[in-house]
Amino acid sequence: MLRGDITAAIRRALMQELAAVGYGRLSIEAVARRAGVSKTAIYRRWGSKVELVLDIVAAAAHGKLPALDTGSLRGDLALLFQVVAHALRHPLASQIIPDLLAEAARNPAIDETLQKVLRARQQEIGGHMIELAVRRGELPADTDPEAAVDLIVGPLYWRLAIARNPLSDSYLETLVEAVAVGLGAGAAVPRPRRTAPADR
Template sequence: MTRRAPTGAALLQPGVTKAITDAVLAEWAEQGYARLSMESVAKRAGVGKSALYRRWPSKQEMAMAVLADFSVALAATPDTGSLRGDLREALDSVLTWLTDPSFSRIMPDLAAEATRNPELCAFMKNMIGTPRRERSAVMLHRAVERGELRADVDLELLQDLLAAPVYWRLSVRGFPVEPTYLDDLTDLILRAVTTTGSA
């Protein structure tokens, strides 16, 4: 799915774009996607609705473009020189993403909406999931080239392991994620996928 590029007028006003972005995230977190509207975002950002429509043709494209920009920017591609260091930094970035005050409230709503809205689900996959995974894949391919990661490791499954346990602990179990949890998770992943079979 192709994102609509902002017009020249939009690109000339980065301050306005920042105000709109902040307003979208705040309104979505407070009101939910169903009650999110171009009008409420424009009012909160202190701009006219035309400023929004110059950037996006619909609420759905506005919401997903803003959320994608926010989410992909937080997808780490660490290059610490070791697989363990890279994995640990990647897990930190996942935690930062999932515990953001606005996103932590948006994520459950987004997941629920996506089950009812196939187009929104496609936006979420193509604009957030795929770009984030492409970034983490760079880190994993480097580890394969260094000989730290087995060449036969399922990289798709490994990328699931970089986010799923943190999400499950936070959102499903409602437990905090301490640094020791991330350290232990890093070592567990390493034992499963490294060429030596141990951290």
């Protein structure tokens, strides 16, 4: 195998092992066996199990979210909910992230990396979507982006990752409306208010 191939094979094997047995029971030996490489090949690249796992998480976090700008806050919310619902079906979200969140309570290095990734994502979503909505005059100028992200991401995360109830299209429509109104957008008249300074 070429160098890059070996690294990719190890990463793939790690994801599969993590999903199958969890961080606590994960052994470098099993990852090596699954990847078809020697333990030395792994230790040459990563010093320890923690480093290997953190590297994967950081790599996964580099995948950019699609830019959300459908022209309205409600449209942006609907699109984001679809992206989030899709992402929460990936094993990374349903098995590996919960495992690492649990581990983070015991391991400061994992905790720090996860928080960095989460904060960056929050920033990306909150900063961008809220800023657009404020500029369009849909949300008050003093909207707190961090609190907004809690309201935007929380309900769907709770439903899919914790309570694990199914989604329906009508549920998502109701949620879009509830979150938009909760954020401070006017009630559901499909005519956006234009009270912002005309900077566009």
